[in-house]
Amino acid sequence: MKIPTNQEEPGTNVNMAKKWLVRYSEIFLKSDPVRRQWERVLINNIRQLIPDLKIKSERGRIWITGNLDPEKLRHVFGIVSFSEVEHVPHDLPLETALIEYCRTHGLPGAKTFALRIKRVGKHSFSSNDKAIELGDVVRKAFPHLKVNLAVPDVEIHIEIRQDECYxxxxxxxxxxxxxxxxxxxxxALVSGGIDSPVAAWMMMKRGCRIVPIYVALDTFLDETVLARAERVVEVLRKYQPDIRLRVIHDTYLAAAKKELIRNRQEKYTCIFCKRRMYRIAQAVAQEIGAKGIVNGESLGQVASQTLDNLVVLSDAAEIPVYRPLIGFDKADAIAIARDIGTYEESTSKATGCKAVPKGPSTKAHLKEILEMEKNMEATKIPLPV
Incomplete structure (x- = not known):
């Protein structure tokens, strides 16, 4: 590649190898040892999702050569953006390559354009100087075009990295x-509704591998609810290829609800149910070496998610409970669900939980709940994991 060089006649048939330029952001801010380790993880995740690729990395950039579905790259966490690029061969003047690229990428039919230059390394020119120089070359080849740096019809990016150009x-x-x-x-406690898969996805985005579990409440949840949860987890597979829903059947709630009704304390049904789910999730976490539990609880959204009740629920777990949606409005969760592809499945037809009482408690007291659990026969039912 010659930078700069005398212009050759535009229109030359240019044979440029196609590549993908992948950009990351937060990884770049880490110390060198952590950055290198996380780069390797990111590259391995790309390979897991899209096999048979040639991949190399340099600070701030990953280069991919091979056939791929760009939609799949959108599902790899850690990638902030990516572009299909054409590499300018070393023996080809940049001006010639640029004009041919512009000819096949929308400039003949456009009214305005902009060139965006990015440089890495030491060069005898500045990015602004090169943009002016190449802009003049483009306008000479396409006299009808005008420069519009704010809102151009077509934007052409030129990335010069040392003696390479893309x-x-x-x-x-x-x-x-x-x-x-x-x-x-x-x-992750996954019900199949809107919130729990969004919460799981949000923790995936922060670097956590997710093991989703579905607690099947015998007699209170039917197969339509389980089927919905399975479909939602299948959508999340786009982001974590090895994800698998673990279904755990539990008879505790049926026994506990009978006792609550007998003691005229049915309003605490959801509290007892969720405390049980926390304990089941904790047992699974301890079994597989997970570092905590994630669920879709949002403050005040339903009766069991008031601040008072969340205190009671959190007491049931001895490991951290993460609630990434805690401060979200429902509309916020719906917007993310639509964006990540879980909304349609989460809102598909399924029956509701038949255990929910008519007047659930919104202000449970931990001391009272602990005393009730101590005296309940249902509490003696072992965890199903």
Whole structure:
């Protein structure tokens, strides 16, 4: 590649190898040892999702050569954006390559354009100087064009890295976040509704591998609810290829509800149910070495999620409970669900929980709940894990 060089006649048939330029952000801010480790994790995650690729990395950039579905790259956490690029061969003048690229990437039919230059390394020119120089070359080849740096019809990017040069016209947004797995594993309580898969996805985005569990409440939840949860987890597979829903059947709630009704304390049904689920999730976490539990609880959204009741629920677990949606409005969770693809399945037809009482408690007291559990026969039912 010659930078700069005398212009050759535009229109030359240019044979440029196609590549993908992958950008990450937060990884770049880490210390060198952590950055290198997380880069390797990110590359392994790309390979797991899209096999048979040639991949190399340099600080701040990952280069991919091979056939791939760009939609799949959008599902790899840690990627902030990516572009299909054309590499300018060393023996080809940049001006010639740029004009041919512009000819096949929308400039003939456009009215305005902009060149975006990014440089890495030492050069005899500045990015602004090169942009002016190449802009003049483009306008000479396409006299009808005008420069519009604010809102151009077509944007052409030129990335010069040391003595290499790449051209691209689109920047595709990725999922961002941290590479999946760099922060360890969490157990996710997944019901199949809108919130729990969104919460799981949010922790995936922060580098947590997720093990989703569904607690099947015998006599209170039917197969339609389980089927919905399975479909939702299948959507999450786009982001974590090895994800698998673990279904755990439990008879505790049926026995506990009978006792609550007999003692005229049915209003605490959801509290007892969720405390049981926390204990089941904790047992699974201890079994697999997970570092905590994640669920879709949002403050004040339903009766069991008041501040008073969340205190009672949190007491049931001896490991951290993460609630990434705690301050979200329902509309916020719905917007994310639509964006990540779980909304349609989460709102598909399924029966509700038949255990919910008509007047659930919104202000449970921990001391009272602990005393009730101590005196209940149902509490003696062993955890099903």
């Amino acid at each position: 051209l691209y016209d689109k920047v595709i947004k990725g999922s961002g976040g941290l590479p999946l797995g760099v922060e360890g594993t969490l157990v």
